[in-house]
Amino acid sequence: MTTKSKVLGGSFIIDDLDFNAIVIPEELTEEQRMIAETTEDFVAGELEPVDEQIEKLSYELTVEKLRKAGELGLLGADVPEAYGGLGLDKVSSTLISEKMTKASAFALSAGAHVGIGTLPIVYFGNEAQKQKYLPKLASAELIAAYCLTEPSSGSDALGAKATAVLSEDGSHYVLNGTKQFITNAGFADVFIVYAKVNGTDFSTFIVERTMEGVSIGPEEKKMGIKGSSTCPLILEDVKVPVENLLWEVGKGHLIAFNILNIGRYKLAVGCVGSAKDAIEYSAKYANERTQFGRPISSFPLVGKKLAEMNIRTYVMESMVYRTAGLFDVGLADVDYAAADVGYQSAKAIAEYQLECSINKVFASEGLDFVADEGVQIHGGYGFTQEYRIERIYRDSRINRIFEGTNEINRLLIPGTLIKRAMKGELPLLQKAMKLQNELMELRASSLQFEQPLELEAHLLASAKKIFLMAGASAVQKYQTKLEQEQEVLSNLADIMIGVFAMESALLRTQKRISLQGGAKAQLGVDMTSVFVQEEFSRIAELAKETLAAMETGDMLKTQLSVLKKLTKNGALDTVKLKRRIASRVIEAERYVP
Known part of the structure; x- marks a missing residue:
């Protein structure tokens, strides 16, 4: 199951897309459903019985279960078959990542291994490196870790101080430096390490734990994800063979940032899985807990919380599977055996850099909302370790920090769009200029919407116009200094x-309406209506604030007048819709799409 044709990254903001061009969870193949079930069975049979031991950080148990997952093929989805993996589509690997999240910190250990740990070699390794490492990584005979962050460089990755110096005989590089907050460091065998050759050329190396001079610092005492290993990696005169240089000298930034793109997307997938778990725990608790002689699920404000949790998760899920479909098409033509595979991979992944950041920000903040409301539904018990929602709450907080903070990602999103436009890859400026002429002649009108989701489609189109109006104003006013206006960005x-x-x-x-019919898709219609209405109101306020930050006087009045016409919107009875959504969640005691 893939989309029919390639969609340009970032084009969603200026183009309308037909629903047939996206991937949705409701159209999974039988094979994909079996992969999901296999993952669920693995988590239930292998991980849930030893959950407490893993949460107390058992290296031996984590490695044992990683190897068991490797035997089942759950770690090789993104590794081509030629190198011992399954070479599955991205929707299938997305399902594995989502279903693994019920295993809490173990899911992070597995995710770091198969994602940012293994994919650098998949996408940027040469033939010899792939033959040597990928089969053992796919089986978990070797465990991988990704080493970019340093004590003095987090968001500023290119400010790293780790160095690599080529030996006089040209046989190896000597690496020195310290990497901080490295997931899986306590038991990893292979480290993807970034260092500057001669102090200037940012490059990537495959470093093995057994190499002389490699040592691991103490475990960090973390607020959450306690069952995962997080340690510093210390490199002291480590001799790394030249054969272990990944791709080329000076190409490390392309590897780092594109692997982070994948990492951001996969992080969003994990957030979807955790949000579903939080809804299930909360709905069951709400049905079991009685106050004033009735289950608390019968109180409208508790139902409202469950409805909003379900809506947010539905949107998150829609985004990540849509993005999986984009990657399936974008990476379909990459020849992993080609000499220029690195360039092919970098181009294909970078195409959706913007969408990856969007997924990461929305899903990490969405999960925080869902987890927080879940704790509230549990009341005092939600603050105790006796109930799983407490762990979900603590574990969720890191998602807004790693794989690039949400603040950094927010700056990247419009920045990437503008760069693409300047390179002529997207007709953004042309669309904005055309829209400016239309907006000057815009007349407020009372539109009639009779079919399901017609109003929502209209609001979406208006939201795109609002962005073009505000974005064009920002570019015109600030020009090259726009990157300094972080609030506007x-x-x-x-x-x-x-x-x-x-x-x-x-x-x-x-x-879904097309595939299932209106009746079966009604809950989706209700959730979409509520979300679009509420999000559109939020967008209108953001636009108003942005315009006020850029303009004053008559110019501001003119722009606000245009914005008012674009944001004219009828009232929707969201209370009734949320009650209807809540009843379905309460009855099912789980996330309901």
Whole structure:
């Protein structure tokens, strides 16, 4: 199951997309469903019985279960068959990542291994490196870790101080430096390490634990994800053979940032899985807990929370499977045996850099919302370790920090869009100029919407126009200094995130109506209606704040007048819809799409 044709990254903000062009969870193949079930069975049979031991950070148990997952093929989904993996589509690997999240910190250990740990070799390794490492990584005979962050460089990855110096005989590089907060470091065998050759050329190396001079610092005492290993990696005159240079000298930034793109997307997938778990725990608890002689699930404000949790998760899920479909098409033509595989991979992954950041920000903040409401539903018990929601709450907080903080990602989203436009890859400026002429002649009108989701489609189209109006104003006013206006960029990013989220839910639900019929898709219609209405109101406020930050006087009045016409919107009875959504969640005692 793949989309029919390639969609340009970032084009969603200026183009309309047909729902047939996206992937949705409702159209999974039988093989994909079997992969999901295999993962669920593995978690239930192998991990849940030893959950407490893993949470107390048992290296031996984690490695043992990783190897068991490797035997089942759950760690080789993204590794080509030629190198011992399964070479599955991205939707299938997404399902594995999502279903693994019920295993808490173990899911992070597995995710770091198969994602940012293994994929650098998949996408950027040469033939010899792939033959040597990938089969053992796919089986978990070797465990991988990704080493980019340093004590003095987090978001500023290129400010890393680790160095690599080529030996006089040209046989090896000597690496020195310290990497910080390295997931899996306590038991990893292979480290993907970034260092500057001669102090300038940012490059990537495959470092083995057994190499002389490699040592591991103490475990960090963390607020959450306690069952995962997080330690410093210390490199002291480590002799790394030249054969272990990944790709080319000076190409490390392309590897680092593109692997982070994948990492951001996979992080969003994990957030979807955890949000579903939180809804299940919360709905069951709400049905079991009685106050004033009745289950608390019968109280409208508790139902409202469950409805909003379910809506947010539906949107998150719509976004990540849509993005999986984008990657399936984008990476389909990569020849992993080709000499220029690195360039092919970098180009294919970078195409959706913007969408990966959007997924990461929306899903990490969405999970925080869901987890927080889950704790509230549990009341005092939610604050105790006796109930799983407490762990989900603590574990969720790191997602807004690693794989690039949400603040950094918010700056990247509009920045990437503008760069693509300047390179002529997207007709953004042309669309904005055309829209400016239309907006000057815009007349407020009372539109009639009779078919399901017609109003929501109209609001989505208006939201795209709002972004183009605000974005064009920002570019015209600040020009090359726009990157210094972080508040404006953040607001533009939030509008783009909102548009992608609205469109993902809308297209999914439209496709569901086409596939399942209106009756079966009714819950999706209700959730899409509520989300689009509420998100559109938020976008209108963001635009108003952004315009006020850029303009004053008559110019501001003119722009606000245009914005008012674009944001004219009728009232929707979201209370009734949320009650209807809540009843379905309460009855099912789980996430309901």
